[in-house]
Amino acid sequence: MVDHKVYDLVGVGIGPFNLSLAALLDDCTEVKTVFFDQKPHFDWHPGMLIVGTRLQVPFMADLVTLADPTNKYSFLNYLSEKNRLYPFYFLQRLDIPRREYNDYCQWAADGLKNCRFGKKVSSLEYMQSEKCFVITVQDMKTKEITTYKGKNIVLGTGSTPVMPKSFQGFSEEDVFHTSQFLKRQKRCRKAKSITVIGSGQSAAEVFRELLKERLDHQYQLTWITRSPSFLSMEESKLSVEQFSPDYVNYFYQFPQEKKDEIFASQDLLYKGISAHTTTDIYNLLYEHSVSGEELDVSLQVLTEVKGIEEKGDNYKILCHQWQQNKEFSHESEVVIVGTGYRPNVPDFVKKLDSYISWDDQGRYEVEADYRLRLDLPNQIYVHSGISHSHGLGSTNLGLAVHRNKVIINHLLRKEIFPIYDKYVFQNFDAEKFN
Ligand SMILES: Cc1cc2nc3c(=O)[nH]c(=O)nc-3n(C[C@H](O)[C@H](O)[C@H](O)COP(=O)(O)OP(=O)(O)OC[C@H]3O[C@@H](n4cnc5c(N)ncnc54)[C@H](O)[C@@H]3O)c2cc1C
Known part of the structure; x- marks a missing residue:
């Protein structure tokens, strides 16, 4: 089958990062978007949703609040719709159960019409004649193949054990x-x-x-x-300020060799x-x-x-x-x-090899605003596999919402979300010392 629409943005993977992007774009009538995930429904690291485990960031790092606290997909609105505001109020905790975060994301995913589950993206090609990407998607149940056209792509394919x-x-x-x-x-x-x-x-x-x-x-x-x-x-308040946009900007400016050296010294923060x-x-x-x-x-x-x-x-x-x-x-x-995870960069990305700039360790090069460095007029935005370019906060839920503000501003070519120079108390950059 062929979907003849041309989407402004096609999302690959619906983990929290792309789900946040889908939620922040939900009300935006200026762009046509669609997001795909191979799972039958949203499910966040299901093997680790152990009773008693908590989110390692405050609940404010939900899908939308750090960009737009008035968005209807906020965690507080989820509680309100489920009539659980009072128990949460008396709970007096910022670190919600991990199972609750998953339930909250499932609630958001259910409300988002541009999120399609049970659909695996199996290939991604560039069509020079129409200046767009062609995305091949397989239905996981029926095995039916549908192709879509997208002007831009956002990869949120997460990690693999x-x-x-x-x-x-x-x-x-x-x-x-x-x-x-x-x-x-x-x-x-x-x-x-x-x-x-x-x-x-x-x-x-x-x-x-x-x-x-x-x-x-x-x-x-x-x-x-x-x-x-x-x-x-390391979880002290001043240490976790390294999971801030300020630190991401500071880190980003270094040459790759220096970034690798800094990152290697930050184990205890994550x-x-x-x-x-x-x-x-x-x-x-x-x-x-x-x-x-x-x-x-x-x-x-x-x-x-x-x-x-x-x-x-x-x-x-x-x-x-x-x-x-x-x-x-x-x-x-x-x-x-318990040997951790590595970024999941799908093989079809490697097939776009000739358009993508890679570093000498085989990692793609990423612009400050989360676009792959591409030899194309279209964009591929990335959430996954960017620790080498944007540092240790790349997999942090709170920072992902900030990243989505930057991506949306770029996609719409205007400042939908204001971006500030300074968000936290401390300075990292000597030039900003005062
Ligand atoms: C157990 C665990 C707990 C964590 N807890 C926290 C925490 O408390 N706080 C914090 O800040 N960070 C935490 N993290 C880190 C990070 O927030 C998570 O890894 C988060 O899930 C990353 O979101 P994501 O959207 O990039 O990817 P994922 O959640 O991994 O989702 C990626 C999605 O892409 C889909 N996909 C992949 N390839 C395709 C394809 N070809 N077609 C269609 N779909 C595809 C997958 O099915 C998957 O659903 C945790 C990580 C782990 C592993």
Whole structure:
């Protein structure tokens, strides 16, 4: 099938970033937009919607508030429509449950007519004769193919879990990434031993949940990390000002080599564990130790997992304590790998190779206003895979709303949303010192 309309903007992927853009453009009659997602409905990291997990940013980083607090897709309006304003008022918390954020986004997605689910974008080509992109979309149920025309594209294809090679090729029921946790929770309950590898926020949340459930299910539980300690994420108010438009602008101006150097030094701002999660874990460990019986839980730092081998019903985990340079092994029936995510840049983007500027590490070059550096009159705006160009805040929910203000202003060639020079108290740039 062919859709003969020419859209001003076609969105690929409907995670929070493009959903925010769709919501901010909902009332705009000047542009025709359509957004596609392969999932049957909006679902935000479903394997990690563990009860008790919280959004790591205040609820004000919803889809619209930081751009337009009067927009009907605000979190407060969602609460109002669901008649939950009073419980939220008495809750007195900024960090809402992650499950609630997902429910809120589902509510917004249901209201947005330009968001189409169950549709996978399978290719993207440029048509020189009509100066537009041709987007091929497959319906995930019927397999029917439809082509669309778009003057501009916005990529919001998110990230994919990273599963190192040494953990691949085993039963997916037994050896899996944290992103699969809820899907495999029943399996965990039946296991005699479980090992969690890694010490980022996801690994910590999985470990906390397994620790909570251990009293009922009695498995032996182990947590192994290469890091020297279970490091806390830097969350102080002045530190988190680095997740501001001011810092993005400051970071952007550096040459790529310098950006890579800065980014590599910022691990603790996004890689560690939230203080409340560590506190919960410690409290649980303490409570479990009350009876005086030996606690069948191990926490091992400074230890790199080199690989795993099948051994009967178990997996032999090959470990290296790198500070002491000592090898040892540990057996476990289930192994959960918290090795993070990497940007999902679809293959069809690489097929536009000849129009796109790439850096010497194979990353696309991105303009300050989130357009790919293209040899075309049309634009491809990007949310995903821009940490190298725009820094550590690129995957932050609050900053994504600011990014959408910049994208909309560019798309409409006028200032729909005012952009200010300064948003936070501190200065990063010596030239702005006063
Ligand atoms: C477990 C977890 C918790 C997080 N918590 C927070 C937090 O509390 N605060 C914070 O600021 N950040 C958080 N982040 C980081 C970030 O906010 C999220 O990763 C966020 O989901 C990124 O949004 P997105 O729209 O880029 O991508 P995603 O949410 O990953 O969505 C991308 C979408 O694109 C679709 N897609 C991909 N390819 C195609 C295609 N070819 N055709 C159609 N659809 C396609 C996918 O189906 C998917 O729905 C978290 C990340 C993770 C992994």
